[in-house]
Amino acid sequence: MSAPDRTPEITASETAAAEAPYGIPLERDHPFDPPAAVMALHRGAEMRRMRYYPEGRLGWLVTSHRLARKVLADTRFSSTLGSPAQVPIPMPALEAYLDFEGDFPLTPGMFIEMDPPDHTRLRRKLTGVFTVKRMKQLEPRIAAHVQDRLDALAAGPNPADLVAEFAVPVPAMMICELLGVPYDQRERFEADSRAIFTTDETGEGKQAAMLNLFAFIGELVAAKRANPTDDLLSDLAADPELADEEVAGMAILLLVAGHETTAKMLALGTMALLENRDQWELLRARPELMAGGVEELLRYLTIIHTGLIRQVKEDFEFEGHQIKAREYVTVSVQTANRDEAHFIEPEKLDVTGDAKGHLTFGHGVHQCLGQQLARMEMRIAFAGLIERFPGLRLAVPVAEVPLVTGQSFYGVAELPVTW
């Protein structure tokens, strides 16, 4: 970018700072496409300066597929979040922490916010449960939950809200079953798990929610230790290498992650297929396309629209940029997944296309632990929905579907459907 009227002492880095966008734009023109303003940033540069909420400190934004992969595979970009906390979208709760000195204390067991070797130690306690093979064995259980919800939909009022009746309960029932958390006690954790990643919750509210969850799961861990059952929580409770708080933290992470993400994908994915009817019909006529179709929906919709956040722990040079310790880096997955340098016609939803290499589950050692579960849930749920309700359609004009744009996961708040 040239700036001929500027005096020579203004450096390139000062120019970049002056032109740095403030956070990631969230406003969309189209429910399935990343905001036009984000795509424009991506086209302008693979990596640029960006200002972070809440104070406007300078950090970085990485938008290309090539650099996204590179950053996420490089553990110099740390997953531990030091203070002051900085985020790419407005999050009022963080203002309470502006004066906080030093690094945030780690939440026990929350390995998503750890680096190796701490991360490795805890993650490996769980990875045996989420293998491709184990998820195949789980297929009949997932199918049973899907059938259960499809029956309920068919027996209930028409039109119905697909979010409340199908997209939320299916993954929730499954993660509860896997963990050994009683699904009928969900009112004890659902509101709290939502509060943890809701951007407009206060700092006190988030802390209270976390304490409630630790208390609830802590009780369960004690009960499972006394009377083990055939579930993940019992296995973790019996592990002598794990402290009680670690077990609780890990379980909370799985509970929260297993709830919201797949739920958002199921609802938004259904809406995308209904609005691209040829794609719905293709999957109906050729069920063998479903596995690839799910990958394509993951790529095309990229519900982790605010990206993945890392923090730099030491100064180093990266791709010609001087990166400084304590600077934050946001990896924009939604633009990486629409990168023309990697995908053919990325702006189109094509269930027959090749979506391999999408970064919706992340990349590097933190790549989603539950991805094989999520894949299996989506394949079975979309297939079940298409088979049972082949004539499904939106019950309202697409413009009236309420979008959730200001939260960590993009999606729809409700999806009124009819059949």
Add this chain to the structure above:
Amino acid sequence: MVRIIADTEACASSGMCALTAPGHFDQDDEDGRVVLLADEAEDCDDEVADAVRLCPAGALRLE
């Protein structure tokens, strides 16, 4: 033929290899780390090449 080399220390147990090229890769029952079902592949085996490319932990390579 190419030789497949797996670094189980680096492995993150994501299952991408077992998902992408199930003829060549499986996962350990205990911790999900990569298990080679075959340590050789045809030069032109796209599935194996994809599995190596998609490994999130950079734990696979071909020689």
